């Protein structure tokens with residue numbers, strides 16, 4: 524599709540989908556190696572399975588947690604085997620369910636330092652947000668032979684986190700990237716932003732960093748970031764459809780195009 528067809532607002536709507544999709548189960552499935560999809564139609568949640576327990580990436584809304592649990596169990600895993608809970612970024616659609624997941628599994632909750640202030644404000648029914656460990660850019664999270672690396676890809680939130688790991692399938696090792704988000708939401712101020720004066724610079728650093736990461740298997744905090752709906756029907760009918768390095772570059776291209784367009788609009792409107 525032509526780059527100009529996607530504005531930041533269009534990508535935002537593409538990512539969040541419709542409200543009825545938030546908590547509607549998407550068929551749980553193996554993505555690659557020890558990585559499984561346990562999220563909804565519009566909110567990604569990934570289960571990384573290891574011999575020493577499992578890692579869950581994204582609790583989503585609190586109301587999504589029962590959907591995630593049902594997906595984990597449908598795949599034959601125990602929800603109580605979740606030992607570590609990670610997240611993409613401090614927005615309710617990705618991390619509101621942290622307290623409930625912690626209550627149900629006892630998992631250690633870890634989050635990027637720059638996202639902690641925003642995370643502490645996500646309190647469904649006024650429950651305090653759990654946090655067992657604060658992470659920093661480049662930190663590794665290890666469990667049962669699997670290593671996940673936390674990359675700070677700020678802009679969308681101050682501590683937005685892109686997770687990378689490696690997965691093995693049919694004797695080959697693949698680089699997996701779970702994009703935190705580089706979307707510019709409606710209302711975001713990229714210029715003259717008193718609260719986050721460096722926001723545009725944070726996005727630019729994130730695009731540069733994301734482009735530097737080796738990626739065979741692009742994933743994201745919303746399944747539309749890697750076109751899950753189109754790839755899922757191809758599962759088991761040929762090569763693994765999630766191996767899509769060109770799709771990773773394409774996603775970064777359309778997101779960066781939309782970001783630069785929005786930045787330009789805001790600069791012009793501000794007379795800069």
Ligand SMILES: [Zn+2]
Nearest residue numbers: 612614679704
């Ligand atoms: Zn977000």
